[in-house]
Amino acid sequence: MIIFTTIPNTRMLDDFLIRAFLAGIGTALVAAPLGCFVVWRRMAYFSDATAHSAMLGIAIAVALQVSPAWGALLTALAIAMALTVFSGRTIASDTVLGVFAHGALAAGIIATTLLPGRRIDLEALLFGDILTVSRFDLALIWIGAALVLPFFVWRWNALLTATLDPDLARASGLRPEREQMGLTFALAVVIAISIEVIGVLLIGALLVIPAAAARPLVKTPEQMVLGAFAIGLVSIVGGLQIAAIQNFPAGPTIVCTALICFILTALMARLSQK
Amino acid sequence: MSIIAAENITIRHGARIVLKDVSMSISEREIVTIVGPNGSGKTTLLRALIGSQPLTQGSIRRASNLRTGYVPQGLHVDPALPITVARFLSLPRRHDAGTIKEVLSQSGADGLQNRALSELSGGQLQRVLLARALLGRPQLLLLDEPTTGLDQPGSAAFYRRIESLRQEIGCAVLLVSHELHVVMSASDRVICLNGHVCCEGQPDAVASAPEYRALFGSGTGGALALYRHDHDHFHDHSQH
Numbered sequence: 001m002i003i004f005t006t007i008p009n010t011r012m013l014d015d016f017l018i019r020a021f022l023a024g025i026g027t028a029l030v031a032a033p034l035g036c037f038v039v040w041r042r043m044a045y046f047s048d049a050t051a052h053s054a055m056l057g058i059a060i061a062v063a064l065q066v067s068p069a070w071g072a073l074l075t076a077l078a079i080a081m082a083l084t085v086f087s088g089r090t091i092a093s094d095t096v097l098g099v100f101a102h103g104a105l106a107a108g109i110i111a112t113t114l115l116p117g118r119r120i121d122l123e124a125l126l127f128g129d130i131l132t133v134s135r136f137d138l139a140l141i142w143i144g145a146a147l148v149l150p151f152f153v154w155r156w157n158a159l160l161t162a163t164l165d166p167d168l169a170r171a172s173g174l175r176p177e178r179e180q181m182g183l184t185f186a187l188a189v190v191i192a193i194s195i196e197v198i199g200v201l202l203i204g205a206l207l208v209i210p211a212a213a214a215r216p217l218v219k220t221p222e223q224m225v226l227g228a229f230a231i232g233l234v235s236i237v238g239g240l241q242i243a244a245i246q247n248f249p250a251g252p253t254i255v256c257t258a259l260i261c262f263i264l265t266a267l268m269a270r271l272s273q274k
Numbered sequence: 275m276s277i278i279a280a281e282n283i284t285i286r287h288g289a290r291i292v293l294k295d296v297s298m299s300i301s302e303r304e305i306v307t308i309v310g311p312n313g314s315g316k317t318t319l320l321r322a323l324i325g326s327q328p329l330t331q332g333s334i335r336r337a338s339n340l341r342t343g344y345v346p347q348g349l350h351v352d353p354a355l356p357i358t359v360a361r362f363l364s365l366p367r368r369h370d371a372g373t374i375k376e377v378l379s380q381s382g383a384d385g386l387q388n389r390a391l392s393e394l395s396g397g398q399l400q401r402v403l404l405a406r407a408l409l410g411r412p413q414l415l416l417l418d419e420p421t422t423g424l425d426q427p428g429s430a431a432f433y434r435r436i437e438s439l440r441q442e443i444g445c446a447v448l449l450v451s452h453e454l455h456v457v458m459s460a461s462d463r464v465i466c467l468n469g470h471v472c473c474e475g476q477p478d479a480v481a482s483a484p485e486y487r488a489l490f491g492s493g494t495g496g497a498l499a500l501y502r503h504d505h506d507h508f509h510d511h512s513q514h
Binding site for chain 1: 321324325326342343344346349350351352354355356357358361362365366367390406407
């Protein structure tokens with residue numbers, strides 16, 4: 001890979017870059033299975049809006065001087081709860097989501113301006129700042145991964161069944177609402193841990209694009225998760241390298257790398273059909 | 275002896291009462307068909323019986339350890355989810371290849387194991403869903419409008435298959451359908467539903483009951499003639 005050889009070896013050993021890679025790998029690891037379910041269950045809007053709403057929680061967390069990850073986690077869960085409370089026969093759940101998630105984003109941005117001094121770097125929150133990942137952030141990312149990955153392994157078949165059809169799942173003795181709740185928790189955790197890596201605005205992209213890019217290459221759900229992980233990893237590691245060389249912002253470069261992967265696999269699928 | 279019974283159940287969706295004071299039961303090896311116009315609560319009743327519909331009032335009584343198999347009204351498989359028929363049948367619990375082959379063959383879906391679920395035709399998917407319901411060795415098979423999207427010979431063949439399955443594995447069958455003319459010939463008993471039980475009994479009795487006629491008119495008379503060989507309905511027809 002050309003990208004690797006153009007990086008001077010001394011640079012590779014830089015502590016912050018290694019931390020960035022470790023953070024990226026951890027994030028790709030949890031984003032892969034979750035991203036597949038987001039694609040299969042058409043939750044792209046849900047995951048996006050929930051991630052944006054994290055802004056409010058982050059502002060509150062900074063004001064209270066606790067880790068922003070906690071704020072993000074709790075807002076994501078609160079939004080999910082608001083969904084079950086407020087959606088009903090006359091209002092679809094994605095409308096309720098649009099109301100609360102964007103409301104929370106707007107309130108969050110106002111809240112960041114209310115904080116005394118420049119305690120919040122708005123740009124870093126929106127687009128991530130993977131190169132400044134601290135040891136603490138790194139620990140948080142891997143603890144999150146250690147929580148989310150076993151969940152997916154444990155509930156894998158139940159999640160797949162509930163995704164195919166809730167009634168079929170019930171007929172098999174499962175509780176699809178519980179699986180949905182599990183996914184929402186996983187989403188909240190993934191949002192919380194990937195803010196540092198990719199930023200609030202682009203978390204949805206990190207979930208959806210690698211999974212969608214993997215789809216044309218695979219025949220089973222498990223292959224799709226592995227493919228999404230591989231493409232997510234290539235996007236994060238490759239995007240980081242390009243960002244470091246070209247001095248691009250890291251988060252958007254990662255997303256653009258994933259986008260290129262998506263276009264490539266989609267074109268490959270088109271060509272092989274003919 | 276009944277294996278499942280709904281006892282005076284009432285179900286509301288918000289302010290609307292979908293089912294009011296409905297009681298019904300199914301006996302071993304019996305084929306029961308629920309007919310009724312759109313919005314009459316057929317699917318709601320079926321969902322109540324499999325336990326995925328909360329009851330406002332009343333109760334569902336099941337024989338202990340009753341094994342049920344449920345065939346939904348079609349299935350939308352998102353092409354984004356890559357999954358083969360065999361894997362679908364192994365969810366959520368794994369079944370060995372021999373069992374999967376057997377249920378596929380029982381439901382007329384031989385050789386579909388390795389096909390992608392989202393690429394099946396309507397009829398193939400319906401047979402795969404039936405195979406899935408057979409995996410649990412059901413004592414009661416519940417089918418919701420199983421022939422939606424099938425043409426008439428296709429539906430007729432599907433119902434013949436249900437009838438022969440009852441012979442083969444000895445299960446009771448509960449069908450929900452609007453295709454009265456095809457369904458009735460195979461049923462032991464028909465329940466005519468319109469928010470409440472309008473009438474029930476043997477297919478012939480129901481078909482000539484005034485409550486049934488009030489709901490469905492006599493428009494099915496011509497279609498009935500296609501599938502039934504006793505023509506005594508034409509007399510009723512002229513009286514109407």
